[in-house]
Amino acid sequence: MSHTEKELNDIGVFQWESIVDGFQDANLFLGNGFSISLCKRLSYKSLFEKFKVTTNPELLKIFNSFKTFNFELVMQNLNNTETINNILGISSNKIEKLRDALRSGLIKTVQDNHPTHSEIHYPQLLKPGYELLDFRDIFTTNYDVFLYKSILQVISEYQYQKLEAPFQDYFYEKASPTQLKFSSVIPYSNPRSVYYLHGSLFLYIFDNQRSTYKLRRLEEARIEYIHLIRREIENNNFPIFVAEGYADDKLRTINNNAYLSFCASKLQNSGRNLVFYGFSFGDSDKHILDFVNKSKVNQVAISIYKGNKSLEQLEQESSFFRNLFTKKDVAVYDSESLFPSLRPF
Template structure:
């Protein structure tokens, strides 16, 4: 087996961090697809689809349903069949959101030292991008008295009685702070379907931040801002319908600092993320890998991931367990 280098030995000025789901799984295994599948309230038809393809991967099943929908539209399938596909697609997306919320570790279950360790590492970067829906990064930064050092580009516009919303006029005010950007939305984010405004739930809005059902009932015009479509193209279309998500992806594309990619498989469903990085300025890109993979699998993945990026980038790999966010002591349950 090829020995992966320690992260600290890699040459580079690592100012940008991209986080995938592996980051959250290292802290709480409940964020794995297997755990989400076990929790999800799927229809009988949806459960049969997961069983048919022998998977617990929500994105894969959504991708297959999307393909079936396009095939049906091309071949002129009966409208009833198309409606059934649309219904199951919507059911699976809603079940995924509910499962992420239901399995999410509670704030009071996370030791303060863990939150401080996460926050301390995130603050080493100028920009932190994530495709995770969970609140771990947000909680760590917002609960460890680090608010003055970080921004997620939400503000009240000077009126304390207004909800926290994204405003394109605010970014210049936050220069010099660590920027936290959710590329695929998050449990704490919502979009007003009437105005298109993107906002953020707060703990002060009443009850725990994870107690979302009543909040959406009280504000029926607000919809959860989660990008859970099955293909990269569909994800990109969903991103473009949100000013905040479009801004976040554009910032990733414009970023020029050396980049650490941690806990992400960079699957075909995230091709839009790869494109945003690859089309940007030449840089060093360090990608985490698990050292317990077999030698052949490890070499194959290194080749696959290297091929994702243009030769002008310098792509390197490191043992995920040697990065501060990959340490075992962060695992809570």
């Protein structure tokens, strides 16, 4: 459904160009809409939603009983049960099958929904990577590798020109050839920082839960990134991603992980204006609203996807957005006007 710019302005939906002056050097918050713009296969709320469709019914019963969507938590409990069974001389054949089903199910879900290296058109990722330079720090709740890959394209070009990297994510200390360890110390002078608020498929815990590391694909080894992820899962190392269905559960998971809580504190303590792009503001993400409402951010810009919505629907949705942040100045803008380079491939 096509609407004129004036019709949109009349209901409080603006083009990015008309509000950009108020958001110079603002922070950026990327939701799932960013990934969907690059690959429609990633249009899911969480990996668990895909996983539960084909998983073992008994395994799903365990998730439901623990009231969690946390893969790692279920794996830990299966391992603990096996340990107790061994002590008591009880067979763990069923536990082993459930553990195998958990590993293979998550691997299949990741592989079915994430493009391979050959499917990603890297020159296309470079364009939005450069558009990200219009902002300061970047926060995201996405699990996929698109933001990471897009930023890497820009960093590679900067390094080729012998310029300092314009982005950093606090993972720079080498733990192994394919692992970079998290450190809260910034190694560069004044880069844009990237924060994965809900974790990612390439973030893992090691060293008895004390540290977080990021998987690093070695170009010279030609190892498929998705294969690195599969290898970690097969070794019982589950990605850090916050997939719980309730905001309180997500917040609990965040608070129990040093890296995630570090990212959350950066959002809560931010004083820069904030631009949301492609974020749905569902009930399960109330903790994100709380972080921003508690921050010193003065102005918030929120993208709205027009699609085939009527003017009445758009007006209702934009009014809903404004009511989310009662103590902030809120501007609503047309999502198609911010990143013109984003096109599905």
